[in-house]
Amino acid sequence: MPPVHRPPARLSRDVGSRAHAAVQCWIESGEWLVDTKGQTLLSRFLNGSDHQDATSARKRLTASRLRFRVQDFRHYLVGGTPQAASCEITLRDGDLQLWGRPDIVLSGSDGVRLVDLKTGEWETPGDRLSRKDLRQLMLYAHLVRVSSGVLPVSAAVFSLKRGLLVTPVTKDLVSEVVDEVVAARKRWEGREREPRPSAENCKFCPVRLTCDASWHALPTWSEPDGVEGRIVRIADATAGGGALLVETAWGRSWVVEIAPAILRRAAVDDTVRILGIRKGLNAGARTTFVAGPTATLHVID
Ligand code: SF4
Numbered sequence: 046m047p048p049v050h051r052p053p054a055r056l057s058r059d060v061g062s063r064a065h066a067a068v069q070c071w072i073e074s075g076e077w078l079v080d081t082k083g084q085t086l087l088s089r090f091l092n093g094s095d096h097q098d099a100t101s102a103r104k105r106l107t108a109s110r111l112r113f114r115v116q117d118f119r120h121y122l123v124g125g126t127p128q129a130a131s132c133e134i135t136l137r138d139g140d141l142q143l144w145g146r147p148d149i150v151l152s153g154s155d156g157v158r159l160v161d162l163k164t165g166e167w168e169t170p171g172d173r174l175s176r177k178d179l180r181q182l183m184l185y186a187h188l189v190r191v192s193s194g195v196l197p198v199s200a201a202v203f204s205l206k207r208g209l210l211v212t213p214v215t216k217d218l219v220s221e222v223v224d225e226v227v228a229a230r231k232r233w234e235g236r237e238r239e240p241r242p243s244a245e246n247c248k249f250c251p252v253r254l255t256c257d258a259s260w261h262a263l264p265t266w267s268e269p270d271g272v273e274g275r276i277v278r279i280a281d282a283t284a285g286g287g288a289l290l291v292e293t294a295w296g297r298s299w300v301v302e303i304a305p306a307i308l309r310r311a312a313v314d315d316t317v318r319i320l321g322i323r324k325g326l327n328a329g330a331r332t333t334f335v336a337g338p339t340a341t342l343h344v345i346d
Pocket residue numbers: 240241242243246247250251252253254256258259
């Protein structure tokens with residue numbers, strides 16, 4: 046029987062991490078082969094957890110999830126034949142410079158199977174594998190094939206919250222995911238990065254003015270700091286600054302308190318992008334924006 050691996054000393058005291066470590070020890074010790082009801086697993090988890098502490102409610106919830114799900118999980122582990130299992134072995138594809146560390150790799154006469162453990166609380170609910178789960182599992186499957194020459198027959202997520210979610214592994218799916226990962230890395234290295242517009246990301250971005258993705262996303266932000274559209278009217282400058290009526294994708298909006306120097310660069314029918322503004326009061330159905338001291342206006346058409 047293989048030696049029992051203890052959780053590393055730096056392991057977090059988070060309940061999910063405790064559950065993860067308990068499952069891992071249960072597998073590596075070979076207890077899973079005989080512990081048909083999962084009682085040893087449960088004891089491992091409970092003995093490895095602090096007793097009366099602030100997380101005891103979470104501990105009870107996690108214990109009851111373990112109790113409820115362990116037989117399904119074990120059934121998958123055992124499969125049709127006796128299995129050998131290894132945990133957290135680092136696998137590499139030197140040619141493509143990929144690596145990964147699947148939680149559990151099982152091998153037996155019915156082939157190789159993979160399991161990814163999800164014992165934490167922060168998981169998207171649902172009883173189907175997400176695209177992200179699938180991508181991770183297929184990437185692991187690729188790494189298993191590179192290191193052992195055998196493509197796993199199936200892969201699963203064992204989630205304490207969502208249960209056991211199994212998917213077949215196919216050559217096509219694995220190739221698709223590997224191609225996708227390699228292409229994404231190339232884009233990243235070539236600085237052709239996918240834009241991810243958000244108020245936080247874009248605020249100080251040097252390419253903001255010309256980034257269409259950011260301008261398209263702007264109307265969906267709760268606090269838009271810019272506006273794009275065609276100038277319909279220019280109001281005379283007053284002591285408080287001038288104003289522009291802009292036809293935007295979501296209706297007409299006034300931008301007020303614009304410094305005269307900025308206003309002089311604008312003409313009716315120009316399409317402009319204005320930054321450095323904040324949402325003011327709604328005048329009727331119309332949103333009013335107020336230009337701040339750093340406001341800028343750029344004519345784009
Ligand atoms: S402006 Fe464009 S490139 Fe810059 S952070 Fe926003 S989305 Fe990304």
